[in-house]
Amino acid sequence: MEILIVLLPLALGLGASFLGFFLWSVKKGQYDDVETPKYRMLLEDTKVDMKKRKET
Amino acid sequence: MFQCVHCDEQALSPIFLPQDSERKLPFCCQGCLTVYEVLKEKSLSSYYDIKKSSAIFRRRSPVETSRNQYTFLDDKKFLHDHIYRNPDNFPVMDFYLEGIHCLACLWLIEKLPEFLPGVCHAKLDLDKSVVSVTIFPEGKFSLVARELDRLGYRPHALDRNEDAKRLRENEERSYLMRLGVAGAAAGNIMIYSFSLYAGASLETAKIFHVLTVILALPVFTYSAFPFYQSAWTSLKNRMVSIDIPISMALIMGAIMGVRGLLLNFEENYFDSLTALVFLLLLSRYFLRKIQDKGLSVRDMHYFYQNESVLRKTPSGFEEVHTSYVKPGDIIKVRSDEFIPADGIVIEGDSLINNSLLTGESLPDHVKKGHRVFSGTQNLGSDLLVTVEKTSRETRLGQILRHVEQGWSMRSRTVDLTSIVARYFTLSVILLSGIVFLMVLNESGAEAGLTRALTLLIVTCPCALAISVPLTFHRSLSLAAKNGIIVKSDEVFEKLSKSFKVFFDKTGTVTLGQLEVKEVRILQPLLVNASDVIFTLEQRSRHPVGKALLDFAKRSGGQALDVTDLRETPGVGVEGAIKGIHYSINGGMIFENESKVASFCVKDGLRNDSASVISRLNKMGIETSVLSGDRADVVLLISQEVGIPVERSYFSMTPESKLEILRNSPQSVMVGDGANDAMAMECASVGIAVSGAMDISLRAADVYLTIPGLAGVEKLFILSKETMKVVRRNLVLSLTYNSVSVALVFTGHISPLAAAIVMPVSSLTVLASTLAGTKKMRTLWRS
Known part of the structure; x- marks a missing residue:
């Protein structure tokens, strides 16, 4: 059971770092709008057709 | 049936582009068609490709553009009140946009910087329909607003009010952080508890035990703080709330756990208690989110007709x-x-x-x-x-002042859940006291406290605290998806108890616009009658003229050469076509001074009025009409929609409408105008239809954003079904609770068993909530 001395701090440290990351991202406003970004990424490739615009 | 290319609404009498000879692209109205042309001209037609391939986010109503120039947006005073600065010190303004409904809208709005010079950045929040536009210092917000208007999204500049905004933002974020802490701790504690249950021994057990206590401390102090706060407020106000037994269980559990650690007593129930905190916070977070959405819509200046x-x-x-x-x-x-x-x-x-x-x-x-x-x-x-x-x-x-006073004096109704919660809370506190005293006599304080804690955990009001908010959450978002904005979840219970609906006439049951149904030809005309009407009325501003023009357009009238075209205000129009003198006045068409045709103008019914009213009647709901209009007009309309004469009220003032609603408790008022506002405020539930004035929106509990009355019927069905689910959940959880209380009293259940059974019961209740009812599922799909 000596392995616990290594594993426990490791597990707790991992957990704490993820929690810290979550709290940081909340503070940065990452969760203020959870609806739009998931759609926004679908549209990134659709560009306004600038060439066509210049012709008209 | 045609579906409008732009707004997807069904178009009964669609219009087409002149060059669209195959009639492939139907539009419901001129507004939608204009936007289509604007998009095409700007090479933004990809909008329609995206729209076709993407899910519709919510329904929208046909486009209405205005001729506003929005120059007031550049006014210094106005700017001072409405803009804030981005990190580069560029001005930013937030607009609420009408008509945001799908992915393509998101695409179009966020492409603004690419096709409108002067715009630096545009970011849309689909949920709130709010766009934040950043412009370069030399840019103008009036140009942005005009462009948005032209694209069919009427913009409403939002007050900056940074303090309130930041306050709400911080509150929301701290709630989310509490939730995160509770989730992380509960998860980790569960791992250690699991090995404890599995039989971890001696040294290891001790380490795990200490760890659970350390991990649980932030949950009991930081995460659960809102529960203590609300329990304390309700105690101070001498009210009973569900947060009291929750706080009691948490505090007692925490104290006993720490005490157990100090006395080397092996067991604590931190796994179930922290999971409880996490689940409760989670369900409340969801409910808060959906209610916030309703609240932001409640800022009625979004819907001002004309700014x-x-x-x-x-x-x-x-x-x-x-x-x-x-x-x-x-x-x-x-x-x-x-x-x-x-x-x-x-x-x-x-x-x-x-x-x-x-x-x-x-x-x-x-x-x-x-x-x-x-x-x-x-x-x-x-x-x-x-x-x-x-x-x-x-x-x-x-009238507005009256409405606002009414709202502030309105007492929160005592709804089913709060009644249940009150008795539930009182009896749980009482029972745990009894259990403690009972066991105290037999086997001492230690065992007594354990038994009381078991009772508090086992009777944890999951159905009340989690499933009821979730049921309402689900119904609120279902309503929102159908274009029905509900201000508070009380509406569902009130509606499920209402069996009387009062409709306003003008603008609610009817369109509120004059319409010509037919033109009766008395004598054959030398020129086609529709052509004559079209020619004479083509520039008319008179509502009757416009109605006639619409009629002529529908029946294929065309413009002919005309001379001496003249409009006499208050009388009519006249002019000469092919040398023949025509005039339209007083409901007649004259050809060389002799009567040749007559027509009748009236306020047309909305498409779905009659069918919705008859279906409501079938559901056992009594419908009436309350109108400020003249008797003959009202009676004609009520006959058309099938409302009996004795329930058709005419020549009503706003005050007499109010009086009628006051005398019929538990009834619903559906209206659109200022004259309905007081009645809507007084009614058990006030429903404002699409196109309603901002004052009646303020008075109403519900706002239908889609034209027509279909929303009223949907909301009635939804309310009944919602309350069915709520009752089902209450019964389920109370049954479970009484059984487990009995087990605690007879000593057949340990805290460990309680901690295992509790999540199982919560899951059944949760499953029942998510399943909803059959009718709800069909409503959801449609």
Whole structure:
């Protein structure tokens, strides 16, 4: 059971770092709008057709 | 049935582009068609490709564009109140946009910087329909607003009010952080508890035990803080709330756990207690999110019909925001615009639509010297008005004051869940006291406390605290998806108990617009009648003229050469076509002074009025009409929709409407105008239909954003089904609780077993919530 001395701090440290990351991202406003970004990424490739615009 | 290319609404009499000879692209209205052309001209047609391939986010109504120039947005004072700065010190303004409904809208709005010079960045929040536009210092917000308007999204600038915004943002974020801490701790504690249950021994067990206590501490102090706070508030106000037993269980559990650690007592129930905190926070977080959405819509200035007005200055007219108009100002009200203040006409000759203020369907004729009121609409030509009273002093403002007073005095109804919660809480506290005393006599304080804690955990009010909010959450979002904005979850219970609905007539059951159904030919005309009407009325501003023009368009009329075209205000139009003299006046068409045709104008029914009313009747709901209009008009309409004469009320003032609602408790008022506002406020549930005035939106509990009455019926069904689920969940959880209380009393259940059974019961209740009912599922799909 000596392995616990290594594993426990490791597990707790991992957990704490993820929690810290979550709290940081909340503070940065990452969760203020959870609806739009998931759609926004679908549209990134659709560009306004600038060439066509210049012709008209 | 045609579906509008732009807004996806069904179009009964679609219109087509002139070059679209195969009639492939139907539009429901001119507004949608114009936007289509604008998009095409700007090479933004990808909008339609994206729309086709993406899911519709929510329904939208047909496009209405305005002629506002939005120059008031560049006013220094206005800018000061409405902009904030981004990190590069560029100005940013937030707009609420009408008509945001799908992915393509998101695409189009966020491409603004690419096709509109001067715009630096645009970011849309789909949930709230709010776009934040950043412009370069040399750019102008009026240009942005005009462009948005042209694209069919009418913009409403939002007040900056940074403090309130930041406060709410911080509150929301801290709630989310509490949730995160509780989730992380509960998860980790579960791992250690698992090995404890599995039989971890001696040294290891001790380490794990200490760890659970350390991990649980932030949950009991930081995460659970909102529960203690609300329990304390309700104690201070001598009220019973569900947070009291929750707080009791948490505090007692925490104390016993720490004490167990100090005395080397092996067991604590931190795994179930922290999981409980996490689940409760989670369900409340969801409910909060959906309620916030309702609240932001409640800021009614989003829906102001008309935000700017032309004010006379020495050098001409300037566009100002309506809130900056003062008594003594001279304003110009263009056709179709709403009059923003009470005043006297000093120039012009026009027709005024009073229907929102009084309920009359036929317009009033006004000229110099006549008084006009705030909230009425100018239908004819431009009017110059000297402002006498503004905002609060106007007739509209007085009604508004009444409505606001009513709202503030309105008591929160005692709903089913709070009654159950009260008895539940009291009996849980009482029972745990009894259990403690009982066991205390037999085997001491230690065992007594354990037993009492078991009871508190086992009776954890999951159904009340989690499933009821979740049920409402689900119904609220279901309603929102169908274009029904519900201000509070109380509406569902109230509606499920209501069996009487009062409808306003003008603008609610009817369209609130004049319509010509048929033109009866008395004598054959030398020229096609529709062509004559089209030609003579093509530039008419008179509502009857417009109705006639619509009729002519529908029956394929075309413009012919005309000479001596003349419109006499208040009388009619005349002109010569192919040398023959034609005139239209007084409901007749004359050819060389002899009567050749007659027509009848009336306020047309909404497409779905009759069918919705008959279906409501079938559901056992009594329907009535309350109108400020004349008897003959009201009776005709109520006959058409199938409401008996004895339940058709006519010539009602706002006060008499209020009186009727006051005398019929548990009834629903559906309306659109200022004359309905007081009645809507007094009603058990007030429903404002699409196109309603902002004042009735303020008075209402529900706002239908989709034209028509279908939402009323949907909401009735939804409410009944929601309450069914709520009751089912209450029964489920109370049954479970009584059984487990019995087990605790007889000593057949340990805290460990309770901690295992509790999540299982929560899951059943949760499953019942998510399953909803069959009718709800079909409503969800449609």
